[in-house]
Amino acid sequence: MEWLAANDYGIAREIVQRGVALMYLLAFISTLNQFRALAGEHGLLPAPHYLETSGARGPSLFSRIGYSDRKLVAVCVLGISISSVLIMGIPQTGPPWLPLAGFLVLWGLYMSIVNVGQVFYGFGWEMLLLEAGFTVGFLGSQQVPPSQSLLLLVAWLVFRLEFGAGMIKWRGDPAWRNLTAMYYHHQTQPMPGPLSRSAHLAPKWWHRCEAAGNHGAQLVIPFLLFAPQPVASIAAGIIIATQLWLVATGNFAWLNWLTIVLAGSRISDSAWGWIFPWIRSAGTVHIESPSWWTVLVLAVTVLLISLSFPALRNLFSAHQLMNAAFNKWQLVNAYGAFGSVTRVRIEIVIEGTEDENLIGAHWQEYSFKGKPGNVARKPGQCAPYHLRLDWMMWFLPLESINQRWFRVFVEKLLQADQGTLALLAEEPFSGRSPHYVRVLSYRYRFTTRIQHRQSGDIWVRDQRILLLGPVALN
Incomplete structure (x- = not known):
C-alpha cells in the first residue's frame, strides 16, 4: 500500500529508534545503579514486601517470578544488551519483526520495573518511555518503508506531551498567564543545572x-x-530548539532528550538534506512491505487510535489530569508538567555527628549527587541520567518528611548502610555510623552577581528550621 509508506522518513526512523533505544539504555543503567538501594530486597521500600502486600500496580514480570535483586540485575543486563544492539542499528538491518521484538522486550522489561518501583518510579517520563518504546518498534526495519500512520502516532505522542504541558500551565498557576512564572522557575526547579543561575539572573523582560x-x-x-x-519539519525544529534550552538550564532526566528524539519523527529526509547536503537518505524507496507487516501495522494503528479517546478528552477537560495512564499497559497517556510554579526553594539538609554529647556537637552534612546542598557547589549536569533519590528529596518540602521511605532513609544513614550511602555524592564519616542524625530545612536562593564576586558561592541559604532529631538508632 503506497499510501501507507513514508519513503521520505528513513532518517527520521533511524533517529527515533536509535534515540529511544538510547533512553532505554540510560533507564536500565540508572535502575541497575539505584533500584536495589531504593526498592530492592533491603531497600528503602522493598519490592518483595510491596508485591506481598499490595501487588504490582500493573503488569510485571516480577509478579510471576517473584522479586530478588539477582533477578533485577538480570532484567537490567538484558535490557542494556538489547538497547545497545538497537542503538548500533543491528536489528534494523534484518526483517521488520526483529527491531519490533527488541522494542517490545524493552517495553515489557521496563514496565516490569516501573510497576514495582513504587514512588521512585512515579515520574511522567517513565510512562513516556514505555509508550515511546512500544510505538517506535512498529516502524520496522530497513527492509520495509516507515509507516505513515505510525509516524503520525509518534507525532500524536509529541502533541500530547507538549500541548498537555501547555494546557496544564495555562489552566494552572496565574504566573503562567501573566508571564511571571520564569521569574522563579530556574531557581526553584527540582534539579538546577550549570546554567540555571545565569538563566535566573537574566532580566525580567527575558523571563517574560x-x-x-x-x-x-x-x-x-x-x-x-x-x-x-x-x-512539519519547521515545527519539529522549533520544539527541538525549546527542548534544548530546557536541557541547557535544568535536569529533567531523559524527558527533554526523549522529546527531542520523538520530535525528529516529523523531520523529512528532504529537510535533512537541505540542512546538511552531505547526508544521504536512509529511506527505503521502491521497497514494498509484506502483507503480514502491513496488516500488523494497520491493526496497531487502530489499537492506538482507539486508546486515544480518553487522552484526547483529557486535553480539553476542565479537570485535566497530568501524567496519567488510562490503561494498564501505559499506552496513549496524559502528560504535563509545572502546572504550578514554586516561588521559594526549600531544601532538606541532613546532618550527622559522631559525638555522643549533643552540647557542642560537631555536625557534618551529607552531600547529594544532584540536589543543592553546599552553597559553594555549582549545580552539575546529570540529565539524561536520572537521580531518583535527589528528585524525591525535592518533593519533601512540598509534602511532608513524614513519609515511610524517608524515615527508613534516615535509619539507614544511622546504620551507615553501604547501599544507601552509594546513592550520595559524599558522606562525612568514611563509612562509619554517626551517633546522631538530624534533618533541617533552609531557604535557598541563587547569589546575586555582587554576592558571587564577594563570596564565590552559588547559593545563599537562610531561615534554618529543625525538622527532625537529633535521632539515634535506639
Whole structure:
C-alpha cells in the first residue's frame, strides 16, 4: 500500500529508534545503579514486601517470578544488551519483526520495573518511555518503508506531551498567564543545572519572553506537526530548539532528550538534506512491505487510535489530569508538567555527628549527587541520567518528611548502610555510623552577581528550621 509508506522518513526512523533505544539504555543503567538501594530486597521500600502486600500496580514480570535483586540485575543486563544492539542499528538491518521484538522486550522489561518501583518510579517520563518504546518498534526495519500512520502516532505522542504541558500551565498557576512564572522557575526547579543561575539572573523582560515563547511552543506549534512539509519539519525544529534550552538550564532526566528524539519523527529526509547536503537518505524507496507487516501495522494503528479517546478528552477537560495512564499497559497517556510554579526553594539538609554529647556537637552534612546542598557547589549536569533519590528529596518540602521511605532513609544513614550511602555524592564519616542524625530545612536562593564576586558561592541559604532529631538508632 503506497499510501501507507513514508519513503521520505528513513532518517527520521533511524533517529527515533536509535534515540529511544538510547533512553532505554540510560533507564536500565540508572535502575541497575539505584533500584536495589531504593526498592530492592533491603531497600528503602522493598519490592518483595510491596508485591506481598499490595501487588504490582500493573503488569510485571516480577509478579510471576517473584522479586530478588539477582533477578533485577538480570532484567537490567538484558535490557542494556538489547538497547545497545538497537542503538548500533543491528536489528534494523534484518526483517521488520526483529527491531519490533527488541522494542517490545524493552517495553515489557521496563514496565516490569516501573510497576514495582513504587514512588521512585512515579515520574511522567517513565510512562513516556514505555509508550515511546512500544510505538517506535512498529516502524520496522530497513527492509520495509516507515509507516505513515505510525509516524503520525509518534507525532500524536509529541502533541500530547507538549500541548498537555501547555494546557496544564495555562489552566494552572496565574504566573503562567501573566508571564511571571520564569521569574522563579530556574531557581526553584527540582534539579538546577550549570546554567540555571545565569538563566535566573537574566532580566525580567527575558523571563517574560521565555514564558510567552513557552506558550507558543506548547499551545500552537504542536498543531503544525500534522501540517504538510516543510511546515512539519519547521515545527519539529522549533520544539527541538525549546527542548534544548530546557536541557541547557535544568535536569529533567531523559524527558527533554526523549522529546527531542520523538520530535525528529516529523523531520523529512528532504529537510535533512537541505540542512546538511552531505547526508544521504536512509529511506527505503521502491521497497514494498509484506502483507503480514502491513496488516500488523494497520491493526496497531487502530489499537492506538482507539486508546486515544480518553487522552484526547483529557486535553480539553476542565479537570485535566497530568501524567496519567488510562490503561494498564501505559499506552496513549496524559502528560504535563509545572502546572504550578514554586516561588521559594526549600531544601532538606541532613546532618550527622559522631559525638555522643549533643552540647557542642560537631555536625557534618551529607552531600547529594544532584540536589543543592553546599552553597559553594555549582549545580552539575546529570540529565539524561536520572537521580531518583535527589528528585524525591525535592518533593519533601512540598509534602511532608513524614513519609515511610524517608524515615527508613534516615535509619539507614544511622546504620551507615553501604547501599544507601552509594546513592550520595559524599558522606562525612568514611563509612562509619554517626551517633546522631538530624534533618533541617533552609531557604535557598541563587547569589546575586555582587554576592558571587564577594563570596564565590552559588547559593545563599537562610531561615534554618529543625525538622527532625537529633535521632539515634535506639
